[in-house]
Amino acid sequence: MTYSVLIHRYFYIWALFLPITSFLILPSVQGTTIAYVFALFSILVVLIGSVFRERTYMNHLIIFLSLYVLVYFMSQFGLLYSRSVNLSGIVLIDPDSDGLFFRSSSITQSIYLFSGALTFFFAKSFYKQSWDRYIFLGALIIAFYGLYEVTYFQLFHTNGDFISNRMFGEHSGSWFQTTQVGALTIERLKSLTGEPSMAAFTLLPYWIYALHKRRTKTQLVLLLSLLLTTSTTAYIGIILYGACVLFFFRFEDKFNASLPIFSLILGLILYNPISNYVKLFVLDKFFTNNVSGTERQNSLDIHLDFYNHLPFINKLFGIGFGVIRSTDMFSTLLVNIGLIGVLLFSLIFLLPLLKLERTYENKGIKILLIVLYVTMMMAVSEFAYLPTWLFLGIAYNKLLNQNKNVDGVRINGNAKSLY
Numbered sequence: 011m012t013y014s015v016l017i018h019r020y021f022y023i024w025a026l027f028l029p030i031t032s033f034l035i036l037p038s039v040q041g042t043t044i045a046y047v048f049a050l051f052s053i054l055v056v057l058i059g060s061v062f063r064e065r066t067y068m069n070h071l072i073i074f075l076s077l078y079v080l081v082y083f084m085s086q087f088g089l090l091y092s093r094s095v096n097l098s099g100i101v102l103i104d105p106d107s108d109g110l111f112f113r114s115s116s117i118t119q120s121i122y123l124f125s126g127a128l129t130f131f132f133a134k135s136f137y138k139q140s141w142d143r144y145i146f147l148g149a150l151i152i153a154f155y156g157l158y159e160v161t162y163f164q165l166f167h168t169n170g171d172f173i174s175n176r177m178f179g180e181h182s183g184s185w186f187q188t189t190q191v192g193a194l195t196i197e198r199l200k201s202l203t204g205e206p207s208m209a210a211f212t213l214l215p216y217w218i219y220a221l222h223k224r225r226t227k228t229q230l231v232l233l234l235s236l237l238l239t240t241s242t243t244a245y246i247g248i249i250l251y252g253a254c255v256l257f258f259f260r261f262e263d264k265f266n267a268s269l270p271i272f273s274l275i276l277g278l279i280l281y282n283p284i285s286n287y288v289k290l291f292v293l294d295k296f297f298t299n300n301v302s303g304t305e306r307q308n309s310l311d312i313h314l315d316f317y318n319h320l321p322f323i324n325k326l327f328g329i330g331f332g333v334i335r336s337t338d339m340f341s342t343l344l345v346n347i348g349l350i351g352v353l354l355f356s357l358i359f360l361l362p363l364l365k366l367e368r369t370y371e372n373k374g375i376k377i378l379l380i381v382l383y384v385t386m387m388m389a390v391s392e393f394a395y396l397p398t399w400l401f402l403g404i405a406y407n408k409l410l411n412q413n414k415n416v417d418g419v420r421i422n423g424n425a426k427s428l429y
Contacts (some may be wrong), residue, residue: 017136020055020277024048025144028396029152029212030202032184044398045396049125052132067135085330088323100316100334119332122394129396133403145229149216152236156201189240199238210244211390215378215401222374243389247381254377306337313341327349339386359383362405375405
């Protein structure tokens with residue numbers, strides 16, 4: 011087996027499990043999802059082909075680790091220097107841990123971050139079009155299992171999940187939730203992602219990617235699954251996608267541009283039921299008219315107030331990665347890794363938006379990254395879901411190949427000018 015074949019076959023298997031987060035290989039050990047294990051072992055697969063052969067991969071990984079260590083130690087230096095930071099009142103990832111410096115949750119959360127980073131660098135270095143088939147298979151596994159759960163509940167009025175085994179303390183890591191739509195009680199689709207909002211966040215990039223790869227049947231299945239999550243994250247993502255399509259394409263892409271318009275017309279025709287549905291699942295949650303929205307706003311206020319009272323150096327570098335978790339990514343990152351960390355994180359998403367060529371597929375990638383970034387900053391504080399890092403890696407792979415093509419054209423042009 012050649013090195014290239016090994017790399018691609020490794021990913022083909024990995025891709026099938028990449029969206030799954032509620033099943034652990036070792037139920038007693040958090041983080042032993044199949045996808046995380048594949049991510050951590052991916053560096054060994056790369057090194058089998060010789061560290062010198064993949065110098066770019068290793069150099070970028072070293073730069074990432076160096077930046078991480080720098081930001082983390084600067085945050086701890088700030089805490090040591092000021093000694094005035096009080097962690098009471100904020101949501102700590104490990105509330106039972108004592109002390110201010112080098113908290114244990116930083117270690118466990120760093121492992122999740124490194125899994126994401128390794129996924130990113132693997133996709134950035136090795137992505138090929140042949141991967142798409144397996145990427146979509148992984149998404150369809152999540153979608154069809156979720157649809158099975160919803161159908162099972164309608165038939166038997168109980169939870170049909172027989173795979174999830176993840177636990178957080180005494181609580182299941184897969185939350186069974188129902189909701190009312192008119193007179194009908196339905197299970198909110200969660201599949202193997204833990205909860206409905208995470209199912210929505212997981213499926214959103216796959217759905218957009220399928221749209222711009224012209225996988226019509228796949229995107230319809232994923233869209234149905236998104237709607238059945240009844241999650242604010244899903245609806246914000248779909249609406250934001252429609253807005254981005256209108257901005258990027260105007261009406262050049264008539265099918266995708268018509269989606270938000272069709273939804274608006276349908277909403278006007280069915281005004282009362284649709285408006286009540288939107289009010290319940292989107293507006294009330296987002297504008298704090300129910301418990302979910304109020305909790306989100308309170309969490310944001312508490313953590314922004316905590317950040318405003320930090321010493322200057324900790325405003326720049328935070329109090330340490332993996333210390334707190336708010337209900338949104340913005341305040342979570344701001345407190346944990348400071349303003350510099352937030353800017354670095356944002357820059358990772360921004361570069362492909364600015365530099366990728368304006369092809370149909372690339373516009374889809376750009377929209378996908380915008381939707382991920384905005385939904386994370388507004389409503390999702392989970393950085394360790396690997397599909398996010400996968401699609402970031404694909405974006406950078408396209409950017410890398412684009413730059414190689416430009417360099418190749420430039421070299422050929424210079425060679426011709428010599429004759």
